[in-house]
Amino acid sequence: MIDIHTHILPYVDDGSPDLETSLELIKSELEQGVTEIFVTPHYYRFRGFMSTFSDNEKIFANLVDIVKSAGLRVNLYLGNEIFYDKNTLRMLKEAQVATMARSKYVLVEFSTMYEDEDLCEAINNLTAKGYIPIIAHPERYPYINKIDDYKIMRKMGAKIQINSGSLTGYYGKSAKKMVNKLIKEGLVDFAASDIHDFRHGDFLSGYKAVEKNFSKEVADKLFNNKDIFK
């Protein structure tokens, strides 16, 4: 399976604090059947997570070496989870933040409290520059609460990524209800763990929940969506 949203890269955000933890998290992913992992550290100016792409690349190269030495059979890819703001387009252009493994896909997040950036404008700006925005866990944004909002985002060219924790109830009942509604409507493109050292282990549980509530085909489509490599 493919996990497109993780905070496994050490040192740079509120995810893994060190290499040992990164290895543990990767092992946890492997146990859950994940073989392709995108490491997507935050770039979030206001929270102080500002490690640039070039710095992340160095840490990433080291992590890949260590994973190989440890004999873990997993493929790692570097990306970012970018908190969208007025600087995002410039930073993408200057390669200070990364697309997903140098593709056109960009994982972007927004405030989980209030709408301080116009999400539609962000999608318009990114798609106009040729990027494909993947909206990280919109079910966690209180201001995105209508099915029509999701239809609009997708119509404008964005992809939707939900967290596996939303399927298991980690984020509460309303998030769980919303993601199930979204899956039913065919409005979800990717499910991912958003794994941090304080939050992991629900990728497989999320998969099983979708398999149970919908079907294996639907679960595979969300948890093993190879479109990310196109």
Place this chain on the structure above:
Amino acid sequence: MEFFQYRNVVIETPNSPEAEAYRKLELNIRMSDLDKPLHIIQSTSATAQDGKTTIAINLAAVYAEKGKKVIILDFDLRRPKIQRAFHKSNDVGLYDFVVNDKDVHDLIIHDESGIDLLLTGQKLSYPHIVLQSNKVIEMVHQLGKEYDYVVVDTPPVLSVTDALVVSKFVDAVIFVVAYNQTKKENARIGLEQLRQNNANVIGGVLANIDVRKTQGTYGYYYYSHYDEKE
């Protein structure tokens, strides 16, 4: 969340009756003052979503189709939409001219349609103050000399003062009213406010008429002069 889809029928379906209505609009504007040709034309309305942006982009397309040099200025600084209509990223624009003293020519986008665009860029505080500054007025007049036509999209009259401010330095104002949508009283008050500010309202456009239902009696848009008694 709102989804905006702007149709530029002059470009997309040039042989349609809708496109033809815009050509009539252009002709009517030209005929409204043969002795003093109107070059800088403002599109506004009484209330939001009455169709002023659609009129602006289609009118500009008629000018471009005629081989005229035309630019659209997005002076709806509060809810800019020209970037959506042309699918451009709104990362540079008037903001950079006002705040960063950039040369306006470096901020102009040359769309493949032949229409040039000046977008808003980042959000400006106090739009009405910016719009009545000499810096902006002189820039518009300079563009008026460089372009055959300058089409200015502004906010609705009843929402904010911006449209009234801009009406003072354009050659003419087109007042857009949406059939079956704009409240009669709002249209009347909006028009009255423009007149009180000595705006040169050369006519109105009745938008949203279904040409198939009216069997071509009015065309898609009906254009007429407002006489003093109206």
